[in-house]
Amino acid sequence: MDIGSRNDAVPLCSTAFVINGQQFTLELHPWVTLLDLLRGALELSGTKKGCDHGQCGACTVLIDGERINACLKLAVSLDGARITTIEGLGSPESLHPMQKAFIEHDAFQCGYCTPGQICSAIGLVSEGRVHSRADIRELMSGNLCRCGAYTNIADAIEDVMGQGRNQIREAAE
Amino acid sequence: MPIQSKAVGLPLSRVEGPLKVTGGARYAAEYFQPGMLFGVVVPATIAAGQIASIDVSAAERFAGVVKIFTHENRPSTAYRDSKWKDQVALPGHPFRPLESDRILFDGQPVALVVAESFEAARDAATLVRVHYLPEESHTDLMRAIHTSYCPPIPRAKEMMPPPPRGNAQAAFDRATNRISADYRMDGEHHNPMELFATTVLLGDDGTLTIHDKTQGSQNSQDYVCNVFGLATETVVVRNAYVGGAFGQALRPKYQLFFAVMASLDLKRSMKVEMSRREMFYLTWRPSSFQTVSLAADREGHLQAIRHHAVHATSRYEDYQENVANWSGLAYRCDNVELSYEIVKLDVSTPGDMRAPGAATGVTALEAAMDELAYEVGIDPLELRLRNFVHRDQNQDKDLTSKALHACYREGAARFGWAGRSPEPGSMRDGVDLVGWGMATGLWEASMSPAEAKVQYCANGTVVVSAAASDIGTGTYTILGQIAAECFDLQIGDVTVRLGDSTLPKTGVEGGSWTAASSGSAVQAAAKAVIATLLKHAGELHNSPLARASADEVEVAEGRLVLEANHQVGVAISEIMATAGLSSIEESAEVGPDKALARKFAAYTHSAVFVEVKVDSELGVIRVTRVVSAVAAGRILNPKTARSQILGGIVMGLGMALHEEGMIDHRTGRIVNHNLAEYHIPAHADVEDLQVIFVDEDDDKASPIGVKGLGEIGIVGVAAAISNAIFHATGKRVRSFPITIDKILESEIRQ
Ligand code: FES
Ligand code: FES
Numbered sequence: 001m002d003i004g005s006r007n008d009a010v011p012l013c014s015t016a017f018v019i020n021g022q023q024f025t026l027e028l029h030p031w032v033t034l035l036d037l038l039r040g041a042l043e044l045s046g047t048k049k050g051c052d053h054g055q056c057g058a059c060t061v062l063i064d065g066e067r068i069n070a071c072l073k074l075a076v077s078l079d080g081a082r083i084t085t086i087e088g089l090g091s092p093e094s095l096h097p098m099q100k101a102f103i104e105h106d107a108f109q110c111g112y113c114t115p116g117q118i119c120s121a122i123g124l125v126s127e128g129r130v131h132s133r134a135d136i137r138e139l140m141s142g143n144l145c146r147c148g149a150y151t152n153i154a155d156a157i158e159d160v161m162g163q164g165r166n167q168i169r170e171a172a173e
Numbered sequence: 174m175p176i177q178s179k180a181v182g183l184p185l186s187r188v189e190g191p192l193k194v195t196g197g198a199r200y201a202a203e204y205f206q207p208g209m210l211f212g213v214v215v216p217a218t219i220a221a222g223q224i225a226s227i228d229v230s231a232a233e234r235f236a237g238v239v240k241i242f243t244h245e246n247r248p249s250t251a252y253r254d255s256k257w258k259d260q261v262a263l264p265g266h267p268f269r270p271l272e273s274d275r276i277l278f279d280g281q282p283v284a285l286v287v288a289e290s291f292e293a294a295r296d297a298a299t300l301v302r303v304h305y306l307p308e309e310s311h312t313d314l315m316r317a318i319h320t321s322y323c324p325p326i327p328r329a330k331e332m333m334p335p336p337p338r339g340n341a342q343a344a345f346d347r348a349t350n351r352i353s354a355d356y357r358m359d360g361e362h363h364n365p366m367e368l369f370a371t372t373v374l375l376g377d378d379g380t381l382t383i384h385d386k387t388q389g390s391q392n393s394q395d396y397v398c399n400v401f402g403l404a405t406e407t408v409v410v411r412n413a414y415v416g417g418a419f420g421q422a423l424r425p426k427y428q429l430f431f432a433v434m435a436s437l438d439l440k441r442s443m444k445v446e447m448s449r450r451e452m453f454y455l456t457w458r459p460s461s462f463q464t465v466s467l468a469a470d471r472e473g474h475l476q477a478i479r480h481h482a483v484h485a486t487s488r489y490e491d492y493q494e495n496v497a498n499w500s501g502l503a504y505r506c507d508n509v510e511l512s513y514e515i516v517k518l519d520v521s522t523p524g525d526m527r528a529p530g531a532a533t534g535v536t537a538l539e540a541a542m543d544e545l546a547y548e549v550g551i552d553p554l555e556l557r558l559r560n561f562v563h564r565d566q567n568q569d570k571d572l573t574s575k576a577l578h579a580c581y582r583e584g585a586a587r588f589g590w591a592g593r594s595p596e597p598g599s600m601r602d603g604v605d606l607v608g609w610g611m612a613t614g615l616w617e618a619s620m621s622p623a624e625a626k627v628q629y630c631a632n633g634t635v636v637v638s639a640a641a642s643d644i645g646t647g648t649y650t651i652l653g654q655i656a657a658e659c660f661d662l663q664i665g666d667v668t669v670r671l672g673d674s675t676l677p678k679t680g681v682e683g684g685s686w687t688a689a690s691s692g693s694a695v696q697a698a699a700k701a702v703i704a705t706l707l708k709h710a711g712e713l714h715n716s717p718l719a720r721a722s723a724d725e726v727e728v729a730e731g732r733l734v735l736e737a738n739h740q741v742g743v744a745i746s747e748i749m750a751t752a753g754l755s756s757i758e759e760s761a762e763v764g765p766d767k768a769l770a771r772k773f774a775a776y777t778h779s780a781v782f783v784e785v786k787v788d789s790e791l792g793v794i795r796v797t798r799v800v801s802a803v804a805a806g807r808i809l810n811p812k813t814a815r816s817q818i819l820g821g822i823v824m825g826l827g828m829a830l831h832e833e834g835m836i837d838h839r840t841g842r843i844v845n846h847n848l849a850e851y852h853i854p855a856h857a858d859v860e861d862l863q864v865i866f867v868d869e870d871d872d873k874a875s876p877i878g879v880k881g882l883g884e885i886g887i888v889g890v891a892a893a894i895s896n897a898i899f900h901a902t903g904k905r906v907r908s909f910p911i912t913i914d915k916i917l918e919s920e921i922r923q
Contacts, residue, residue, distance in 0.1 A: 031292055040291060045203035046196015048416070050366045051449040055848040058366055085196065092191035103190035106816045110645030111193030112366040112416030118194060140856040144848060146366045146417050147645050148823025149816060150859040 013076040019044070020088025028075050035059045035070035038085060046086040046115045050144070057143030060116035060123070061085050067123030069142075086115035089122070097163065098122050101156035109147035117143045121157045125164075133158060180657035180664050184812035188650045188664060189414070189643070198414040201386040202370035202446045209372075210239055212431050212445035213294040215284040215301045216454060217276045220310035220841025221519040224274040224283060224303060232286060232300040237293030240439060241301065242285040242431075247271040248438050256399040260392045261423050261681055263522065264326035265490030270427045276305065277488055278521040279842045280454025285431045287439065291446075310519040310841030314460045314485050315357075321483045321514035328493040332513075332530070335501060335567045339508030344477035348468030351477075352544045356465065356537040357908040360485070360834035361458035361827075363526050364853055367416020370446035371432035381436065383410045385429050388422045389681030391640050394674040396425040397433050413672040415644040419824070420525035421456045422644070423681050453846035456524035457834060459484040459492065461533050465500065465541035473549040473556045475506040482534055486515045487522040494530030500538045501567040502776075503615060504560035509567075519841050525683060527824055528884035531616050532891070536828070539612035539892030540907065543899065552595060553896065554585060557613055565774035573775040573874045576804035577613070579867035580780035584611075584802030587865060588782035597903035605786040608901025614779035614889030618806065618871075618880035621686045622764040624677035625694035627656060629702045630756045631749045633731060635660055637698075638670040641691040642682040645820075646883055647813030651688055652695050654809055655877065659699035660728045677760055685777070685881030688809060690763060693876040697761030705759060706733050709752040710743050717741050763876065775874040777805040777885040781822075783893040787901045792916040795860070796826055796894060802865040806880035811866065814882050818864045821886015827854045828887070829894035833910050 012027040019042070028037070035052070038044040038061075050058030052071045059070040062084040090096035098118050101107070108114040120143045130136055136154050145153065192198040217224075229241040242248075250269070251257060257267040270282050284301050288294035311317050327333050345351060372384040381403070387393045390410040397408050415422065428445040436443040461484035468477040482496035497511040526532070546553040558581060565572060585591065593609045594600055600607035625639040637656045643649045653667040660666075670676060679691060704723040710733055711719050718726060718733060718741070727736050734742030749757070784798035799822050808814045831852040835845045845851045874880045891909060898916070899905050906915045 029292065031296070036291060039203070043205050044196070045199060048200075048366070049202075049368060049446075051848050053449065053847055053849070055449075056366065086194075087196045090195055092195055092197065095191065095194065099191075099194040102194050103186050106186065106812050108187075108190075108193055108645075109647070109813075109816055109820060110365070110367070110415060110417040111189070111198055112200065114193050115196050137856045137859070142855075144366065144853060144855055146364055146419070146824075146853060147816075148820035148854070148859070150823060150854070150856050151819060151862050152816065154856070 015076050015079050017078050017081045017083055019083045020085060030074060030076050032075050033071055034073040034075045034078060037075045038070060044085050044087055048112055048115055050113065057120060058113050058116040060119040060143060062119055062123055065126060067120045086119060089118065098156070098160050101159045105152045105156040105159065107152040107156040108149050113143060113145045117145065117153055124157070125161055130161065178658050179661065180654040181809055183810065185650060185654065185664055185810055187647060187813060188653055188669065200367050200414050200416050201372060201384045201412065202444060204372040204374060204384045206374055206442045209442040209444055210287050210289065210435065210439060211291040211294045212285050212287045212435055212443060213298045214282040214431065214447065214451060215286065215298050216280040216451060217283045219276055219305045219307040220279040220312060222276050222305050222307040224276065225306045226304045227284060228302040229284065232297040235293060235297035235300060237289040238297045239287045239289060242271060242435065243283065244271045244273055248434060251400050251402065259396045259424050260389065263328055263490040263492055264324065268489060268522065270430050278454065278519060280451065282427055285435060287435050312518050312520055312836045312841040313838040314462060314516055314518065317516050317518060318462060318483060321516045323514055324491045324493050326491065332493050332495045334497055334511035334513050337510040338566065341477045341479050341508040341510035344508035345466055345468040345479065348476040349471050350545070350549045351466065351468035352541060352548050353464065353466035354541055354544060354907055356463045356540060358461045358533060359909065360460040361526060361832045362453050362834050362851060363419045363421035363456065364452060364848065364851065365417030365419060365421060368447050368449065368452060369426045369428050370444070371429045373432045373436040373443045375436055375440065375442045380407045381433065383408065383433065385410050385412055386415060386422055387412050387425065388415065388418050388642050388644055388683055390642065390672055390674040391678060392681050393425050393429055397429065400430065401433060401437060410674040411672055412642055415642055418644045419527045420529060420683060423525055423683050424456065426455065449848060450846045453834065453843050455521045458526035459486065459523035461496065463496065463534065463537040465537050467541050467545045469545055469549055471549065473551050473559050475504055475560045477508040478506045479510045480538065481512045483514045483516060485518050485520060485523060487520055488517050490522040491515060492523040494525065496530045496534035498567055499531055499534045499615060502565045503538060503613060505562035506560070527821065528616055528888045531884065531888045532828060535614060535888050536892045539889055540895050543610065543896040544905065554581060554590060554611055557581065568774055570772060570774040573773045574806065574869050574871040575776070575778060576867050576869035577778040577780065580778055580802035580804050583865050583867055584780040584782050584800050587863060588800040590782060597900050602786060604789050606789050606901040608785045608787065608897035608899065609783070610893045610896030610900050611780065611782045612889035612892035612896060614781055614885055616685060616777050616884045616888055618689065618775035618777050618874045619684055619686045620690045620693070620763070620765045620875050621680045621684070622762065623679045623690035623694045624760060624762045625691055625698045626677050626758060626760045627695060627698035627702050628756050628758040629660065631746060631754065633662065633666060635662060635667045636670065637667060637695055638676045639691050639694065640674055640676040640679040641671050641687055643671055644682055646682070646687065646817060647810060648687055648691065650813055651809040652691060655692050655695045656699055659696060661730060685883040685885070689875035689877065689879045689881050692809065692879055693763040694761050696877055697763055698759050701759035701761050702757050703728060703733070705757050706745060706748055710748045713743060713748065713751055716743065718743060769873050773873050775880065777803065777880045779803045779885050779889060781889045781893040783897045785894060785897040785901055787898060787916065792913040794830055794898060794911065794916065798861045800863045800865065801886065802867055803885055804867050804869040805882050805885060806869050806871040806874055807878035808866050809879060814866065815864045817882040818886035819862055821884070822862050822890050823854050823859055825887040825890025826858060826894065828909060829891035830910050830912070
């Protein structure tokens, strides 16, 4: 079982997708993950690697609006997809409401899990499944934070959801 | 100081927040250069023995591979041990990657595969074939405990137990009420979310710009220069953003060595990032075994304390931490005997992990105090109050301050402790048994030498710089606040530069000393700038400040004024224009005050109150409420300070219930080296956490009244949780983490 020569044997795959509104058509090896592509050739290092095993959520991005662990996605499988990374959500000058709320609630310390938490939180809100703070905790549990900013993250998410519909608070009452 | 602060004491948001929430903050692995190479490590798969042979031929043939380094072809490096010792090295022989064919611990790097792409290096690494001659390994602390010894070379004098005072044995034997218990803790792994990584950017002139995951850029720089014989001017180390560390990044890690080694050898820029699995193979909180014996009279006054602590270390270094000494200073007691030993195992050298020693030792002490409270038959909080002490009896010194009474009072009130029914198992919520427990926390408040530079610019902005690190602690923000306060500015007018070895000298970020040390240095440098301003003001024609001394003036609203009368003063712009200056820059250095330290000891304190709910049928434990009341001197920023304590509580929760480095002692190998099997608290585990900072004035612990917050948040948490579990279930589990199986097992045994 010699995989030593596989690089030569396997052809590059032409893959086209949109990342943060920009169209890319790339010639990719089939074994490159979306995470390594982002953090490597595309230099979009806002998406983090915390485990490379789908166990920490640091690499969470939005693919067609759905939150996905980029380390578990082979880039070539994303032909035609619309990908949004943390860089596509806002900039320091014009922050997404979720980004603003994270700053306001001090929902991070080292900041390493933060892009994943924010992408996950935005995906969570659009899923429309959250009816209580306990739901937030449960449905955000794929995103680990070793700095322990969990309660502040939940505050930030509640805040953003409240800005829209006050629905969490109502459900809690 | 201005009366109405625009900065210090305010709950300001982190200044680097906008960068961190947009992905703009760059960590060690996130620097790029065309043509850069990637390195991946091959970890050993035995815990002790020898490499018989390494076959790299298949890996070398893999497309994209540039070179494979093993002990057989590693470029030569420094010979003497002293060159390998970093600023916080331990007694013993520092680990040298690829030094020889000896294997000292599971996961030890045996090869570095360097390739044109990360994927090629990663995949080729799986093709390296290593043949080992394994030897019997010993990794079980309990089986090797008879080999424990007193470290012959102390890491630091203060870590050694003080001589016994009184006669603990006799007092214990005489006392009416006593308990004695053994506490076991498995090893823990820091697991900061960022993987250890180093990027080396090779300049055209041969200089190295290194982005390293470290808690001290200058420590990494020293290490690289010593090991590779490089001149300091040719190596710059940066750590602008650090994705958590908790002590694991105090000492240089092997990815730094490898990235520099390969870069120098191949004359290319390099990136080496560890895998999560590798993160488990080095620098961990050692497994430990402790025996605590407490005796009291019928009213609960402590008569004797004995605390014996043993923990693991490696074959090659004597890791040491202060585990037992806390028991001699937490409460009033005249008969105390503390002892401390370590055991050599076939493991990598343990290292400091958040509140090293205290997280372990205070947990045992505070669990034992709870046992004593039940033995005596008084409320656990009342027991602590009856044994309150205003002095460090270990060192026979006064304390700089100790607002622990306020922590007990305010914490208990917020928690509702008065409503506790003492009997275990007496509180219920449906099928859940409800338990309320508490514990005291303490940690030393220390300062380390630190320098800072402050530059005041004529346009009214300030630049602060120091080689300090912000590992998520809020250093950028609090140093900015201190400078803003000194010059009566908004924080937005201050720029803080950290994480760069070329900046003013600062030790590693650890021990909770950064705020006190670097903060004091910034204040001192700002005062030096003000003194220089005053000197120039005195040169003005008819200067109203001609006779003022530096400690009589301050800055208010852009003017240098008399503290006593703000009407008297000169606009800074005028002073600088007249002197023809566009900026004024001063540096200052601070360090511990030795004279004060001879008389006073300084500690932070906390009182932690916990509610747990234990499913009476399944044994599932949930921590539903935590109140932590902290006395830590002056709080520079209540928002970031609160987060530090929250983080400590969460890590303490992991220590109590989840975190367990599992070693298969038959093979000496770590079996749960990933985040699915080594459980750290997740969102769902963390419910209601409340933090209180009690007022505490301290003019001695540091010039700015700060005591530090990085560690105190975790201390006592695991004990309070275990005490709450006892209160809920009537079961004492003395082995951490307290997992469901232990709850159920103790039930069966009853
Ligand atoms: S890096 Fe993808 S889940 Fe951890
Ligand atoms: S902020 Fe550091 S890991 Fe979440």
